[in-house]
Amino acid sequence: MASISGICFSSPSLKPNKNPFLRATAAFFSLPMHSLSVPTRSPRIAPAHSVAREISADFSKSDGSAFPTKNNGLEKDPRELWRRYVDWLYQHKDLGLFLDVSRVGFTDEFVDQMEPRLQAAFKAMDDLEKGAIANPDEGRMVGHYWLRSPDRAPNSFLKSQIENTLDAVCAFTDDVVSGKIKPPSGGHFTQILSVGIGGSALGPQFVAEALAPDNPPLKIRFIDNTDPAGIDHQIAQLGPELASTLVIVISKSGGTPETRNGLLEVQKAFREAGLEFAKQGVAITQENSLLDNTARIEGWLARFPMFDWVGGRTSEMSAVGLLPAALQGINIREMLAGAALMDDANRTTVVKDNPAALLALSWYWACDGVGSKDMVVLPYKDSLLLFSRYLQQLVMESLGKEFDLDGNRVNQGLTVYGNKGSTDQHAYIQQLRDGVHNFFVTFIEVLRDRPPGHDWELEPGVTCGDYLFGMLQGTRSALYANDRESITVTVQEVTPRTVGALVALYERAVGIYASVVNINAYHQPGVEAGKKAAGEVLALQKRVLAVLNEASCKEPVEPLTLDQVAERCHAPEDIEMIYKIIAHIAANDRALIAEGTCGSPRGFKVFLGECNVDELYA
Numbered sequence: 001m002a003s004i005s006g007i008c009f010s011s012p013s014l015k016p017n018k019n020p021f022l023r024a025t026a027a028f029f030s031l032p033m034h035s036l037s038v039p040t041r042s043p044r045i046a047p048a049h050s051v052a053r054e055i056s057a058d059f060s061k062s063d064g065s066a067f068p069t070k071n072n073g074l075e076k077d078p079r080e081l082w083r084r085y086v087d088w089l090y091q092h093k094d095l096g097l098f099l100d101v102s103r104v105g106f107t108d109e110f111v112d113q114m115e116p117r118l119q120a121a122f123k124a125m126d127d128l129e130k131g132a133i134a135n136p137d138e139g140r141m142v143g144h145y146w147l148r149s150p151d152r153a154p155n156s157f158l159k160s161q162i163e164n165t166l167d168a169v170c171a172f173t174d175d176v177v178s179g180k181i182k183p184p185s186g187g188h189f190t191q192i193l194s195v196g197i198g199g200s201a202l203g204p205q206f207v208a209e210a211l212a213p214d215n216p217p218l219k220i221r222f223i224d225n226t227d228p229a230g231i232d233h234q235i236a237q238l239g240p241e242l243a244s245t246l247v248i249v250i251s252k253s254g255g256t257p258e259t260r261n262g263l264l265e266v267q268k269a270f271r272e273a274g275l276e277f278a279k280q281g282v283a284i285t286q287e288n289s290l291l292d293n294t295a296r297i298e299g300w301l302a303r304f305p306m307f308d309w310v311g312g313r314t315s316e317m318s319a320v321g322l323l324p325a326a327l328q329g330i331n332i333r334e335m336l337a338g339a340a341l342m343d344d345a346n347r348t349t350v351v352k353d354n355p356a357a358l359l360a361l362s363w364y365w366a367c368d369g370v371g372s373k374d375m376v377v378l379p380y381k382d383s384l385l386l387f388s389r390y391l392q393q394l395v396m397e398s399l400g401k402e403f404d405l406d407g408n409r410v411n412q413g414l415t416v417y418g419n420k421g422s423t424d425q426h427a428y429i430q431q432l433r434d435g436v437h438n439f440f441v442t443f444i445e446v447l448r449d450r451p452p453g454h455d456w457e458l459e460p461g462v463t464c465g466d467y468l469f470g471m472l473q474g475t476r477s478a479l480y481a482n483d484r485e486s487i488t489v490t491v492q493e494v495t496p497r498t499v500g501a502l503v504a505l506y507e508r509a510v511g512i513y514a515s516v517v518n519i520n521a522y523h524q525p526g527v528e529a530g531k532k533a534a535g536e537v538l539a540l541q542k543r544v545l546a547v548l549n550e551a552s553c554k555e556p557v558e559p560l561t562l563d564q565v566a567e568r569c570h571a572p573e574d575i576e577m578i579y580k581i582i583a584h585i586a587a588n589d590r591a592l593i594a595e596g597t598c599g600s601p602r603g604f605k606v607f608l609g610e611c612n613v614d615e616l617y618a
């Protein structure tokens with residue numbers, strides 16, 4: 001019926017019980033067929049701010065009595081549903097990408113209501129691409145779209161910055177892969193250790209998982225946290241290959257504590273192995289940041305720029321994403337081309353032809369424009385496992401905002417989670433279908449199961465990939481039958497081009513949605529609160545240690561109660577945090593419990609195992 005590359009909409013059998021696809025679906029889920037085809041239609045009208053869910057009578061109770069059920073207006077008549085599918089299906093021919101929003105129940109009235117808002121969002125996007133200060137709080141331009149279309153940069157200086165960086169990434173990659181740039185021990189670099197967090201890790205992680213060949217020129221590992229055991233694990237896994245490891249330290253600001261700690265830990269490992277870190281270190285950061293200055297002063301192997309006008313979570317097409325990808329043998333020019341094609345498609349002001357706008361429209365409908373439902377992202381392809389994690393930052397850090405652009409408190413957001421299908425079917429999809437109705441799903445479908453010539457039938461007429469396909473379609477149908485909405489994004493294959501397009505699609509959808517709900521998608525003030533509080537905890541810890549040190553240097557040693565420590569720190573109001581600090585340092589053998597246990601906060605006495613006299617007089 002539908003060869004998707006040249007999709008044809010020949011008329012299928014529309015009688016529900018004759019539809020073999022639905023029969024197969026029902027079999028997967030042991031559903032009676034009638035539950036897949038409820039012939040009712042109750043379109044809902046959506047006010048722009050909040051969509052009222054209609055309550056209607058349903059006479060399906062076995063004893064014939066009526067009980068009220070929520071009817072959110074989803075089309076159930078198969079013929080109408082097929083029309084809706086055909087009517088709303090978006091296809092990008094060059095990219096081989098499809099977007100199906102037919103299983104989101106928005107009405108024509110809702111689309112009409114949204115039209116002026118979407119047109120305003122298109123205008124805002126146009127201004128942004130022309131160099132407007134689209135991040136007003138921070139007074140910055142937002143230029144990630146220029147990274148794949150440098151001609152669109154608002155001036156020739158920015159254009160040449162983009163082009164020069166891309167050339168430098170390609171030249172450096174060629175030299176590393178060819179062995180022209182080699183580790184001090186000789187031979188070739190064989191490993192990359194990427195140190196970075198958030199937007200300086202998630203894109204490279206997603207792309208590595210999605211696209212790295214089985215035997216890349218350089219394999220990649222990540223340190224994306226300040227967890228000492230995690231860092232030790234990564235370094236231990238490298239073993240003697242540390243000598244042929246290129247360490248790429250990525251931080252836009254150049255001052256993120258987790259990244260700095262990762263760097264210091266890796267540098268220590270290099271020292272202990274008798275290796276010279278600078279000869280193997282690469283920095284990707286803003287010019288003159290702390291990291292940039294460190295790399296320059298220490299004479300690291302290379303430095304690549306991050307631009308002020310590229311946010312961390314939209315940096316995959318900058319050196320942040322391109323350098324690690326290129327070193328793994330991923331065709332980064334194809335990634336950029338895919339993103340550029342998608343950007344072009346998203347510049348149309350015809351909503352139905354604009355895939356990013358269709359996503360934004362569907363999100364708005366599904367979550368009432370206020371984040372009332374979560375977005376569950378389910379790629380049915382192992383290599384896309386990290387897409388949901390990547391989107392989690394892109395969407396939630398962009399949309400999760402306390403205030404709108406006019407200063408009103410709105411507490412906006414859109415929660416994203418998910419791993420992959422069909423794996424998650426055996427984890428939480430039970431709740432999605434039958435439990436609390438607080439989500440909508442985005443299926444990511446990949447048509448090509450395996451490279452050509454590798455497939456085989458594990459049952460007559462059925463391949464392993466057919467099962468994956470069936471699981472996806474079955475889950476989509478079963479959820480819809482229970483009024484759970486879904487979007488499906490389909491690509492032919494997971495290639496650099498389609499991955500670039502997916503990144504660009506969601507970047508633009510987030511931008512449009514943010515415009516529609518009138519928030520700044522490009523700042524992240526909330527993250528600062530946690531960072532500031534962490535700094536305060538570490539400052540308090542220093543005071544606690546100083547107090548304990550002073551008492552531990554006495555003859556005899558003076559073990560202190562928690563109250564005494566708090567009092568001597570002049571921080572009685574912080575007693576709970578002081579307790580946690582002591583419990584943590586005691587768990588790491590840096591403090592000793594003289595009386596009681598940490599588990600009984602009121603009763604224990606603590607001292608340090610060693611007196612640091614120098615610190616006493618510092």
Ligand SMILES: O=P(O)(O)OC[C@H]1O[C@](O)(CO)[C@@H](O)[C@@H]1O
Nearest residue numbers: 198199200251252253256312527
């Ligand atoms: O690249 P940087 O400056 O180290 O920041 C890492 C991440 O930290 C944040 O600033 C806040 O979590 C993210 O936006 C960013 O991607």
